[in-house]
Amino acid sequence: MKNAFFKKLLFGLASLQIIFLYSCVKPISYPNEPILESVTYATIGDSLLISVSFTDGDGDIGLNPSDTLEPFDQESFFHYNLYLEYYELMNGNWVQGRLDPSGENFPTADSIVFQYRIKNLTPVGQNKTLKGVINVTIESPFYNPNSNHNDSIKYRVRLIDRALNISNYVETDTIVR
Numbered sequence: 001m002k003n004a005f006f007k008k009l010l011f012g013l014a015s016l017q018i019i020f021l022y023s024c025v026k027p028i029s030y031p032n033e034p035i036l037e038s039v040t041y042a043t044i045g046d047s048l049l050i051s052v053s054f055t056d057g058d059g060d061i062g063l064n065p066s067d068t069l070e071p072f073d074q075e076s077f078f079h080y081n082l083y084l085e086y087y088e089l090m091n092g093n094w095v096q097g098r099l100d101p102s103g104e105n106f107p108t109a110d111s112i113v114f115q116y117r118i119k120n121l122t123p124v125g126q127n128k129t130l131k132g133v134i135n136v137t138i139e140s141p142f143y144n145p146n147s148n149h150n151d152s153i154k155y156r157v158r159l160i161d162r163a164l165n166i167s168n169y170v171e172t173d174t175i176v177r
Helices: 002-024
Strands: 035-044 047-056 082-090 093-096 113-116 130-138 152-159
Touching: 035 152, 047 152, 082 130, 113 130
Parallel strands: none
Antiparallel strands: 035 047, 047 130, 082 093, 082 113, 082 152
C-alpha cells in the first residue's frame, strides 16, 4: 500500500515538474522587421522558382485582398510586399537589368523588377513570430530576352511587412542559362 502511494506521489511530482519546465520555456523571438535569411532557386522548364527563407517577430507579413487603401493603394510602393530585382553580368560587373530595346542596359531605361503581393501569413494564436519560406514563380521568360547580356543573371530580393518595415536584401547565386 505504501509502495502504491509513493509511486503515485512520484508520478504526480514528475508530472508537475514536466508541466513547470514547459511553462517556463520562452517562445522564440525575432526582430519585428522582416529578416531574409537566404534565397534559393530552381528552374522548372522555362520558369524559375524562387524560395526565400525569412523571420519576422510580430508576424505581420503579407497583405489581405482588402488592403488597397493608402499606404497599400496601387500607386504606392507598398502595394506590393515582395520585390525581386533583376541583374545581369555585363563585362564582369553586375548591373541592374533594364528594358532597353538595344539590349545594352542603357541606364535611363526602366529597370526590371518583379513585384508580388504575398497573402497574409500572420499566425493564429498568441505567439505571432514567423519563420518560414515564401515561394514565387517567375513565369517564362525569367530573363530579359531582349538583352545581349542575359546568359548570367541573378535576383536581389527584399520583403516588406504591414508596418512598412523593409527587410535586408538577399541575392540568388548566379543563374547561368
